[in-house]
Amino acid sequence: MLVNMSEYVAEASRTERIVPGFNVFGYEDAYAVIRAAERFGAPVILMSNSDAVEHMEISSSVALYKSLAESTEIPVCIHLDHAKTLELIQKAIKAGYTSVMYDGSALPLEENIGNTVRVLDLAAKFNVSVEAELGSIPYTDRNAEIESILTTPAEAGEFIKRAPVDALAVAVGSLHRMQAQTARLDFNRISAIESRVDVPLVIHGFTGVVDEDVEKLLPTKVGKVNIGTALRLAFGKAMKAEIASNPDEYDRVKLFKKPMDAVQAVAENKYRLFGWDQKE
Numbered sequence: 001m002l003v004n005m006s007e008y009v010a011e012a013s014r015t016e017r018i019v020p021g022f023n024v025f026g027y028e029d030a031y032a033v034i035r036a037a038e039r040f041g042a043p044v045i046l047m048s049n050s051d052a053v054e055h056m057e058i059s060s061s062v063a064l065y066k067s068l069a070e071s072t073e074i075p076v077c078i079h080l081d082h083a084k085t086l087e088l089i090q091k092a093i094k095a096g097y098t099s100v101m102y103d104g105s106a107l108p109l110e111e112n113i114g115n116t117v118r119v120l121d122l123a124a125k126f127n128v129s130v131e132a133e134l135g136s137i138p139y140t141d142r143n144a145e146i147e148s149i150l151t152t153p154a155e156a157g158e159f160i161k162r163a164p165v166d167a168l169a170v171a172v173g174s175l176h177r178m179q180a181q182t183a184r185l186d187f188n189r190i191s192a193i194e195s196r197v198d199v200p201l202v203i204h205g206f207t208g209v210v211d212e213d214v215e216k217l218l219p220t221k222v223g224k225v226n227i228g229t230a231l232r233l234a235f236g237k238a239m240k241a242e243i244a245s246n247p248d249e250y251d252r253v254k255l256f257k258k259p260m261d262a263v264q265a266v267a268e269n270k271y272r273l274f275g276w277d278q279k280e
């Protein structure tokens with residue numbers, strides 16, 4: 001079932017659950033995370049980041065993900081991750097994305113608010129949900145010039161008053177592209193932000209966050225977290241092992257089988273951690 005994310009992320013933020021947004025790059029990982037979500041009867045957010053958008057035309061991604069969404073009973077949201085221009089957002093909405101993230105986090109607050117309001121106006125016409133980012137969540141492997149700027153609670157309050165998005169990504173201690181699971185979240189900052197905003201919060205770079213912090217996060221307003229690296233590692237490691245142990249196998253359909261299972265297993269583990277009960 002194709003949906004936007006607003007209802008499901010809002011519900012998760014009110015209850016002790018989190019909806020995972022998974023960065024996917026094509027059929028194999030999208031299929032695997034949907035199968036994982038089905039085992040929990042849970043919603044899933046398929047996210048296209050800038051690498052994915054460069055790799056595959058937006059119109060092709062949306063056609064593929066839409067057909068997967070329409071062939072399952074669980075809610076599937078198709079989300080554009082970290083769009084920095086209104087043009088890209090316009091293109092994604094026209095193509096059929098049900099949710100977009102406008103990332104104006106590198107801009108001055110006024111400009112970030114102004115652009116986000118413009119995205120909200122456009123998205124409302126198409127029933128598309130909107131995520132914005134305030135504060136800057138750095139990358140471990142690039143953009144070294146982007147310093148880590150944690151989200152200021154007072155600015156978050158001001159932002160949401162003027163740009164009431166469906167979900168707000170905040171910088172509270174996580175980093176993008178972490179392979180080691182060693183990041184600790186700033187819970188004091190999270191509760192200070194929560195006291196000033198009434199929309200669901202989002203944490204990016206969640207692969208690197210320690211599991212102990214997840215339990216503490218469940219009762220908070222965090223309703224969505226983004227996971228990319230954990231899936232990429234699972235797929236890549238299983239793929240390398242398959243190629244190494246089957247040097248004469250050239251059929252990619254066969255080679256993809258175990259990597260897809262590995263992605264599904266990681267996604268299922270996340271659903272368990274995020275407060276979802278496995279069916280059967």
Ligand SMILES: [Zn+2]
Pocket residue numbers: 082137176204205226
């Ligand atoms: Zn991100």
